[in-house]
Amino acid sequence: MAASAPISKTIYLGAFVHSVSLQELEICPCGAIGVDEEGVIRFVERDVDGDTGRVYAKHEQWKGASVVRIQGKGFFFPGFIDTHTHAPQHPNTGLFGQTTLLSWLTTYTFPLEASLSSLPTAHRIYSNFVSRTLSHGTTTCAYYATIHVPATNLLASLCLARGQRALVGRVCMTTDMSPDYYRDASVASALRDSQASIDYIRAIDPHGAIVRPVVTPRFAPSCSTECLAALGALAHSTDSFIQTHISENTGEIALVRDLFPASDSYAAVYDAAHLLTPRTILAHAVHLSAAERKLVASRGAKIAHCPASNTALTSGCAPVRELLDAGLTIGLGTDVSGGFSPSILEECRQAIWASRFRAMCDGDAAKLTTGEVLYLATRGGAEVVGLEDKVGGFEVGMEWDAQMVRLGEVPVPVGLMGGDESEHEGDAADVDIAELANRGVDAPQTEPFRNGPVDVFGTESWDELVQKWVYSGDDRNTIAVWVRGRLVHQI
C-alpha cells in the first residue's frame, strides 16, 4: 500500500508558518526543516534563507537528502485536522435547504447513509471524499461512517491506502429516532458490529499509525441508555476513542430532556454512560450550560467546533471564546454535509464569521483572530484527536504532516512599467488611456488564474500573505500535501 512505500530523507526549504500557541502564529520566512525516512522532523532551522549550504554547515549528514523548495510566493503549513465529518454524506454537500437538524436528518441524511449498504456505492463516495479532504490539506480526519461494517472498513482501508490519518467510526443507532430501514437491529448487534469494525481497523493498522477505530454513538436520541452504557464500556475495553454529537440545536436538546428525564443535562447523559473521557470528541457544543462546560472540562473531553454546519442548519453560534475560557480543548470540524464544504480553510473562515456574529451581540472579546482559528485547525485539532505530540506544528520529534501553500502573483501588464508609484504620477494629458486599456485587453480572457484565487501584488507583509491565504485561498493554493513525510496529494 502507498502508506507503506519507502520515503527518502528530505529537507523542506523555504518559509514556514505554524501556531506556537493560541496567541502566537510563527511566520519564518527563511526556514529549513529536515525530515527523516520515518517522516519525523529532525531539525528546524530559521535563518537559512534558501541556502542549502547553511543547512549542510549545521547538518553535514543531510548532504545527500532530497530538497523540496517553495516555488514563488508560498510557505509550508501544518496539515489540517478535521475533528468531525461524515464521509457518507458527501453526495449531499451543499444540500440543506431550509431544514434544521432533526428535519435535515430525515430529509437528507438517513436515506443517503442507508445507501452505503452497497459497497460499490460506498467505494465511489469514500474514494472521492478522501481525495477531496486530502486536496484541501486535511492530513487527519475524524470520520463518521454508517452502520454498515463493510463500508466502514472500506473507509478505513482507503485512508490507510491513501495515507491519510483517520479515526473511523461505525455509527451506532438503535432507537426509533432512526428509520426502520436504517437502524441497528439491537443493542447486541450494534455492539457486535462495532467490535467487528474495531477489530478490522486494528488488524490493518496494528499500531494505529494511520487509522484508528472510534466508538461512535450517533447522538443521545439515537441510543438507549443501555446502548450508551454498552458503548462506554466498549470504548473502555477496546481502549478506543469516542465521538458523538452534543447540544447542537435547541430542538435536539429538548428531545434529549424528554428522552432522558433522569439526567440533569445532555452532557450528564453521556457522563452517566462513561462516554465523557479525555479521548472523547464532542461535536458542536453550541448551547452547553455553564454546568455542562464544567463537567465536560473536568472529564477532559474535547470539542469539535463546526461553524459551517451550525450556520447552514441555523443551529446557533458556538461561543468559542467562552468555551476556551472554560478551559476546553477545541478543534474545527467540517461536519459534511451539515457543513457545506470539505475544507478546513473554509471552516477557519466560518469560525471567524460565527465569532463576529457573536461579537455583534456579546462584544468584541468574542472575535477570534486569524491566528486563533489557524491554531484550532492544527494544534487544537491535534489535541482533540490525541495527536498533539505528533502533528499540528513543526517541532523536532514531531512528524511531517504538512501542506505546501502557493499564492498567485499578479503580473505587471505588458508594456507598462511596474508599480513604482513615485515615478509615474498620473496625468490624463500625458497618457493615452484608451491605448493603455487596449494593452490590457486579452478578451476573452482564457484561464488567467491558474495559480488560484489569491492575488499577490508584492507589497504584502508575510502576515498579510497568510491573511490573504486564509480569507481568499482554496484547494488550488494547496499544491502538495504530506503525511508522515509521505506525499499524499499534489497538483
Place this chain on the structure above:
Amino acid sequence: MAASAPISKTIYLGAFVHSVSLQELEICPCGAIGVDEEGVIRFVERDVDGDTGRVYAKHEQWKGASVVRIQGKGFFFPGFIDTHTHAPQHPNTGLFGQTTLLSWLTTYTFPLEASLSSLPTAHRIYSNFVSRTLSHGTTTCAYYATIHVPATNLLASLCLARGQRALVGRVCMTTDMSPDYYRDASVASALRDSQASIDYIRAIDPHGAIVRPVVTPRFAPSCSTECLAALGALAHSTDSFIQTHISENTGEIALVRDLFPASDSYAAVYDAAHLLTPRTILAHAVHLSAAERKLVASRGAKIAHCPASNTALTSGCAPVRELLDAGLTIGLGTDVSGGFSPSILEECRQAIWASRFRAMCDGDAAKLTTGEVLYLATRGGAEVVGLEDKVGGFEVGMEWDAQMVRLGEVPVPVGLMGGDESEHEGDAADVDIAELANRGVDAPQTEPFRNGPVDVFGTESWDELVQKWVYSGDDRNTIAVWVRGRLVHQI
C-alpha cells in the same frame, strides 16, 4: 476594441436557470435561447431537449446560426450584477484584521487608494480586478474608483475594452475625514474632476451601452453639506447615477449625527442634498430606522446588500427580509475589500449566512432562500443599476449577459460496478476490502479535481444541482461568460 468586435447569431442549447421573481427560480432542463448579432435574445424555447431540429422547425431562419451547447452537467445562468465594489482596494482583499469601518479606512484603505495616483499602478490593479470579476461571472459591476481622474478613466476604458458593463465613479471626498495626502482639494475641484470623468466616460461610450458614469460621494462624513448638495446637482445636470454608502456601522452613524446635527437621520442628510433618487445606489443599509426605510423607499433609491463586508468588519447583519418587506429594491455587492471576495456567488452564500444569523435572533422568517439570493444577484441587481429591462433574466428582447456553469461529475472507480444500490448489498465475507481500497489508490493524487469544487454523483435533481453550485461552486464552474452576446471570459 473587443467590445465592438462583431458577434454571430448564436443558439445557446441546453439547460438554463434564471429567476422569474423573488419567489420563483425557473429551471429549464431542455432549453434553447436564440441571440442575434446585437446580443439580443430573440427566442426562448423550453422543450428542445438538445435537438437543433426542433429549434429550426420553429425558427427556420436560424439554421445557419452558431450553436453553443452545454457540455456535461451544467446550465446557462444570467451574469451576476455586483452593485457595489471598490476596484482600487483589491490588493487588500482578505486584509481587514480586527478592524471595524472607521479604523479599517485609515489603516488599510486610504493609503492603498492614494497609490492609484500612479497610472501604471492603477492599470495593474484594475486590469487584474476586471479579469477577476469577469471570471466569477460578473457581467455588470458598479465600481468605485479613487479621486484620481486618469485612473478612474482608465478603469472605464478597461471595462469597455473587456466588454464588462460598468458604472464607474470617481470618488469625492472633501473633508478631513480623509487624510491630507488623499483628499479633494476643494468642493470646486471635486466637482470639476467629477465632471471631467463623466465627460470622458460619455465620450468613449456615448450611449452608455457598456460603461456609464456615476456620481460618487464616498459617504456623508467625507463630504460637507455644500459638497453633497453640489454633487446632487451634478447628478441631476448630467443625468447620472449616484452611489454612496449609508448606515453601515454604528460608529459611522454616530459620526454622521455629530457632523450633521440639523438632519433627522443619515438618510435625511442625503435627501437634503437631492441624492436620494430612483438612480441612487446606497451600499449597506444595515441599521436604517423605519423612518429612513420609508424615506429611501419613497425616493425610489436602491440598496446594495454587502454581507461579506458587513460580517468581516463586524458592521452588523442587514435585515434583508425587513428591507424587502418595506418595498426596497435590493442587489448584492461584494464591497471589495471590506468584503473578502470578488465573487457574487460567494456573496450569495454570505447573504444566506447573514440571514441565518438574523433568524437565530429574529425567527425563521428572516432566512433567505437560495432562490431569493439568486434573484438579488441577478434581477434585483439589474434593477439597482437601472438595467432591469436588459439583463438579469432570459427573456425575449433582453440581452445575452450570461455564464455557462459546468459541474464536476464523480467518476465510478475503475473495476467496480456503478452505484446500483440494490444489486450489491455489502457483505464483508464477499468482498476483499483491502483490494477494493487499493483499486482506489492513486497516491499521490494528481489534479483529480480539474472540473472544480462541486461533486455531482448523478442522483441529484435539477434543483439540487443548482443548490450544489451555490453552496460549493466557484469560478472554476463558470467556464464561459458573455455580455451582450459577446464572449468576455472562458476557461
